Amino acid sequence: MPLYNIYHPVGAYTSSERAAFAKAIVDTYGTVIPRFYVGVLFHEIPKDDFYMGAVAKENFVRIRADHFARHQVGDNKDSGFGADQWMEKIEKAIAPFIRDRGFDWELHYGQTPRELWRVQGLKPPKANSEAERVWVKENRATPFED
Amino acid sequence: MPLYNIYHPVGAYTSSERAAFAKAIVDTYGTVIPRFYVGVLFHEIPKDDFYMGAVAKENFVRIRADHFARHQVGDNKDSGFGADQWMEKIEKAIAPFIRDRGFDWELHYGQTPRELWRVQGLKPPKANSEAERVWVKENRATPFED
Amino acid sequence: MPLYNIYHPVGAYTSSERAAFAKAIVDTYGTVIPRFYVGVLFHEIPKDDFYMGAVAKENFVRIRADHFARHQVGDNKDSGFGADQWMEKIEKAIAPFIRDRGFDWELHYGQTPRELWRVQGLKPPKANSEAERVWVKENRATPFED
Numbered sequence: 001m002p003l004y005n006i007y008h009p010v011g012a013y014t015s016s017e018r019a020a021f022a023k024a025i026v027d028t029y030g031t032v033i034p035r036f037y038v039g040v041l042f043h044e045i046p047k048d049d050f051y052m053g054a055v056a057k058e059n060f061v062r063i064r065a066d067h068f069a070r071h072q073v074g075d076n077k078d079s080g081f082g083a084d085q086w087m088e089k090i091e092k093a094i095a096p097f098i099r100d101r102g103f104d105w106e107l108h109y110g111q112t113p114r115e116l117w118r119v120q121g122l123k124p125p126k127a128n129s130e131a132e133r134v135w136v137k138e139n140r141a142t143p144f145e146d
Numbered sequence: 147m148p149l150y151n152i153y154h155p156v157g158a159y160t161s162s163e164r165a166a167f168a169k170a171i172v173d174t175y176g177t178v179i180p181r182f183y184v185g186v187l188f189h190e191i192p193k194d195d196f197y198m199g200a201v202a203k204e205n206f207v208r209i210r211a212d213h214f215a216r217h218q219v220g221d222n223k224d225s226g227f228g229a230d231q232w233m234e235k236i237e238k239a240i241a242p243f244i245r246d247r248g249f250d251w252e253l254h255y256g257q258t259p260r261e262l263w264r265v266q267g268l269k270p271p272k273a274n275s276e277a278e279r280v281w282v283k284e285n286r287a288t289p290f291e292d
Numbered sequence: 293m294p295l296y297n298i299y300h301p302v303g304a305y306t307s308s309e310r311a312a313f314a315k316a317i318v319d320t321y322g323t324v325i326p327r328f329y330v331g332v333l334f335h336e337i338p339k340d341d342f343y344m345g346a347v348a349k350e351n352f353v354r355i356r357a358d359h360f361a362r363h364q365v366g367d368n369k370d371s372g373f374g375a376d377q378w379m380e381k382i383e384k385a386i387a388p389f390i391r392d393r394g395f396d397w398e399l400h401y402g403q404t405p406r407e408l409w410r411v412q413g414l415k416p417p418k419a420n421s422e423a424e425r426v427w428v429k430e431n432r433a434t435p436f437e438d
Contacts (some may be wrong), residue, residue: 039343039398110402113375116365117398134359
């Protein structure tokens with residue numbers, strides 16, 4: 001569903017902390033979507049490449065993500081969970097890696113069209129379909145009957 | 147509001163030029179939104195990672211930004227300033243860092259849902275609300291009554 | 293039209309392979325849009341910055357692109373080619389660089405407003421206009437009568 005780009009200060013996280021951070025994000029989706037849908041990319045940004053309000057930052061974590069397996073806002077809302085609920089859940093999940101370490105942070109999501117998304121060349125199964133439940137269970141993209 | 151990702155050639159800008167570039171972008175928003183809403187990330191892209199029209203580029207600045215504190219296009223337009231007006235203003239602001247230095251360039255914005263955006267874990271105040279004016283004035287995210 | 297960000301493993305592609313990959317993407321658009329509209333940026337992501345389903349990956353190619361010169365989904369659809377058709381074409385084009393080399397992969401597009409897009413400071417000509425055909429032919433942004 002989602003792709004996260006996490007822009008963070010140089011040396012902010014060790015390798016195992018990044019793995020734990022990614023896991024905390026994935027876990028927040030529970031079993032609603034396959035775990036392998038959730039991508040998390042970390043990008044180390046030096047202080048003088050990282051500006052918030054035109055101030056160079058070395059203690060800021062800026063997260064930009066896309067949602068496409070489920071939408072939470074607008075006409076094609078099919079999430080089963082509202083925007084506010086989701087934002088509360090994800091903020092709770094990431095707090096140990098950001099707020100609790102004294103970083104400042106900001107997070108926003110884009111919503112992109114499900115129709116323009118492919119996994120291993122396959123058009124992913126419809127939300128809440130039997131085929132999607134199989135993908136959740138097997139945690140990989142396998143061919144299916146539509 | 148916005149998050150800017152600026153992809154530029156290796157060595158295109160000194161550290162202080164990047165700071166000035168970020169400031170020029172932030173200044174363009176005036177006092178409509180809090181200054182700290184405006185994020186600018188610089189990414190140095192080597193020539194052979196940077197293709198426009200399948201041609202490797204070492205003189206191109208490619209900007210991709212998101213708007214979410216205000217929308218300028220579509221149903222949820224609440225900007226108070228039109229798309230054309232904005233694009234003219236921002237082009238003027240960035241010209242000294244791009245056009246006037248002989249770089250080629252391209253710029254586009256996405257619009258992402260305000261509902262899927264948090265700053266320091268807070269749901270930002272509504273556009274043009276009293277609470278938003280306080281954030282503009284104090285230039286930081288503080289708890290507020292809805 | 294599009295901007296592609298390709299996140300790939302360290303050393304996945306040589307410089308000339310990246311050039312060929314970019315060309316395969318551009319060629320897929322044919323002569324519908326100017327070739328110079330198509331941007332492709334490659335980003336090498338080390339294994340422990342690259343998580344899919346919370347698993348660190350060194351054999352995964354994750355592509356995130358935006359479409360804005362043409363839309364394929366929703367109200368402002370003006371593509372002349374459907375989402376499914378497009379996804380099939382682009383998957384075919386990128387397969388030699390991903391699937392056929394044994395990489396896993398995922399691809400999604402955002403759609404961003406045409407109104408918030410400028411090339412060399414110019415508002416690009418309307419889809420399928422005479423001026424756009426001139427840009428296709430000359431393969432560069434030149435001033436035009438609206």
